[in-house]
Amino acid sequence: MNPIYHLLRSYGISAALIFSLFASSSSATTIIAPEFGQLVNRSDYVVRAKVISSEPELRISGERRRIFTKIEIEVLEVIAGEPPQNIVLEFLGGRIEDQELRVSGMPRLKVGSESILFIKDNGLVLCPIYAMTYGHYPIEEEPETKRRYVSRGDKVPLESVAEVAKALTKVDEMDAPQLRLKRSRAFTPDEFSREIRATRKSISLREKN
Template identity: 30%
Template sequence: MTLRSMLRALLAALLLVGLPSAATTMLRLGITELSQTADTVVHGTVRRVESRWSGDRRRILTDVEIEVTEALKGKPGSTVLLIQAGGRVGDIGQIAHGSASFTQGEEVVVFLDRRGASAFQLTGMAQGKYQVRHAADTRSALAVPENTQDVLLLDPDTRQPTASTQRTLTLQELKAAIRTALQQPAQEKAQ
């Protein structure tokens, strides 16, 4: 190896170390925007989470089947199939920053965009998922927004970096906020 090629290799390594890690950038969405732009909003239980190769075998996709307890918007049927990028097949994994994580048996409220005839994707990626957690007395439940720390959120008006406005609510408060948002005139979709 020549001195010149060693210097090039060292320079390339230094550049890679000095670059910030990649992140997903998207507009911040609140409950009103999520509710109004989603095709379907459901409260349900995750029945199946399964990762698989895409048809061209270049990407890993994860199928999440959710049994619908209540349709808050749309007419989704008794189950919905949510497909999102990323997952693990055997020893190979792919990460899609900004995606939500799901576990079998988990209770959720999800905001969904139609993706083909029988499948959906999350509206606003991880912003479109709330996990339902029941208190020890099982009479009260909290709706906890998915963590969006690996996402750069932009204010929809100023396009400047901002923090998420989502916060933990009671399940009843979340459902009431969704119903209120659906009664308001629809806001224009951000471009």
């Protein structure tokens, strides 16, 4: 049997997740893209937040050795749900000296970055972002106009909520004119927040009726 499989199993990682670690090209091969309503409805809370710090941590339990990364965020806007006052997100994976564990499809949250995050079961699962990369929406800025816009986890600008359910692609596969046009049409953070609130509200009303 593959020795790398044994190494990953020593981290306490399930066989299914190990399969996803070996998946070749993109997270879309192992993660099902949710519909927008599903993303909004199944998240515990949705926030626009800035990453304050990122700290890796080695956890040892018997023969199991697992690297987790704790990411502290500053909430700039509560969009839906009721988040706790202080939020430290816990992700499987990270790097400590020469040891590194990378998980395919895991969102990459860098210190100083701002994103809209769909959070579920923080501290109880391997990734607290619902549907992993599909629940991570970085906020970018147009180089020419300085207009702020929302992108998907693959950095492709988000134009409509219908695009949430599409497979992720690669922004570097788009030509420059196409990318400029998509940036100009993409949601601003406020526009995307309004779409989230409207969907959450409509779901709540249906549940009451």
